[in-house]
Amino acid sequence: MNILVTGGAGFIGSHLVDALIDGGHTVTVVDNLSTGNRAYVHKQAAFYELDIRHARELEDVFARSSFDIVFHEAAQTLVPYSMEHPKEDADLNIMGLLNVLELCRKYAVKKIIFSSSAAVYGDNDSVPIAEDTLLRPTSFYGLTKMTAEKYIQMYHDVFGLPYAILRYSNVYGERQGSHGEGGVVYVFSKALARGMAMTIFGDGEQTRDFVYVKDVVQANIAAMGSQIPSDIYNISTNIETTVNALKEILVYFSQLSAVVSYADARPGDIYRSALNNDKARQVLQWRPKTKFIEGLRATLDYFSEEESQ
Ligand SMILES: NC(=O)c1ccc[n+]([C@@H]2O[C@H](COP(=O)([O-])OP(=O)(O)OC[C@H]3O[C@@H](n4cnc5c(N)ncnc54)[C@H](O)[C@@H]3O)[C@@H](O)[C@H]2O)c1
Structure with a gap:
């Protein structure tokens, strides 16, 4: 087509x-x-x-x-x-x-x-x-x-x-920028790769559905x-993950020590977020196949390599 x-x-x-x-x-x-x-x-x-x-x-x-x-x-x-x-x-x-x-x-x-x-x-x-x-x-x-x-x-x-x-x-993955909604994965991955502090807006217990x-x-x-x-x-994946949990997984994968600071939540940001994907599963015959840890690993590897170039 x-x-x-x-x-x-x-x-x-x-x-x-x-x-x-x-x-x-x-x-x-x-x-x-x-x-x-x-x-x-x-x-x-x-x-x-x-x-x-x-x-x-x-x-x-x-x-x-x-x-x-x-x-x-x-x-x-x-x-x-x-x-x-x-x-x-x-x-x-x-x-x-x-x-x-x-x-x-x-x-x-x-x-x-x-x-x-x-x-x-x-x-x-x-x-x-x-x-x-x-x-x-x-x-x-x-x-x-x-x-x-x-x-x-x-x-x-x-x-x-x-x-x-x-x-x-x-959405998260390779080629992601700091902009956009899943950008937190990029921001944390880059901060880890550069040995910089990670800033979490709010208490970190806000959830996101990372696909x-x-x-x-x-x-x-x-x-x-x-x-x-x-x-x-x-x-979506239907699954809520806290920003704190995301940070823990990335720190574990990177085997680097991380400095984390907390700042005020940003206006307009949602606190809890997960979307029911039943309709897409039934009508589109689609489902998210990638496990979070596999996708995160691929994303972190991509940004680490980008940073080392
Ligand atoms: N990334 C996420 O988590 C997420 C979540 C929900 C919805 N979306 C939506 O998915 C779409 C893609 O998002 P993304 O994360 O890939 O963002 P992105 O910024 O990487 O992609 C947007 C693209 O649009 C181009 N663009 C912007 N303004 C333009 C204009 N005036 N004319 C022509 N091109 C223009 C940009 O240069 C960029 O290449 C967007 O509509 C976004 O709102 C993204």
Whole structure:
């Protein structure tokens, strides 16, 4: 199939592009490299350094290819940044998406697959959270992801554009940056590799549902199927892990001694987070295959090697 990946030079997008090309698809990447890395983009992918907010240039890309599927990964991904810059966050996460949706509609794309987030649920203690839970985002980032979901659903209802909305929990793995929601794994791994202090925001007992990037990629690929109903799917492990436990495992693996300090919790951060993945298991026939310790080991090895170069 002919596929566009926006944000395909980023952490999740670049792994997705690799898997799509391995699967024999033709892939185009649009990315402005604001947080992405050109070196992560597979050599066989066509690459356009382009901001999705530039509608005319983006249209040129759509007009040149006839995309069957669009994966929309490009976004402002930082919760703290969204709290300081709500307008910028909305400009990219809503208006940028609308450019993509308009072109999907105009060029009869068969499906859009959207990267949403656990941030749409906000603080909710009844974990693991299922898809039909009331959405109460506590950050502007969560609000723009929620709004983006509603636009996608309305494009489906009004214009018949099929979709899959994938709400990721905290994604971690190789090529991850300090930005993004699973960024804590990167931050701790880098601090360990550099012998620097690790800072935990809050008491460290906040929980996250850490899902490995290559499992997230497989969920995206499963969602491509034309028989998959347009719907919202949590992509997660169902398991809560505390930030303190994450720190302990990484310190144990690295065999390095670590200095840990605690700072005030950041505004907008969720305290408990785990997503129920039953629907993705049943409908997408997907499950997270990577054990946490295996994924963490691979991630830590990757960053240790990067640091030693
Ligand atoms: N990493 C996580 O834990 C996580 C969790 C939930 C949802 N998500 C979502 O998954 C998607 C990918 O996130 P990621 O962690 O890979 O982040 P990332 O920052 O590594 O990837 C985002 C990519 O989009 C590109 N981009 C940003 N603004 C752009 C613009 N205006 N035009 C074109 N390209 C632009 C960046 O350069 C980058 O390559 C995002 O939509 C994010 O909100 C991520």
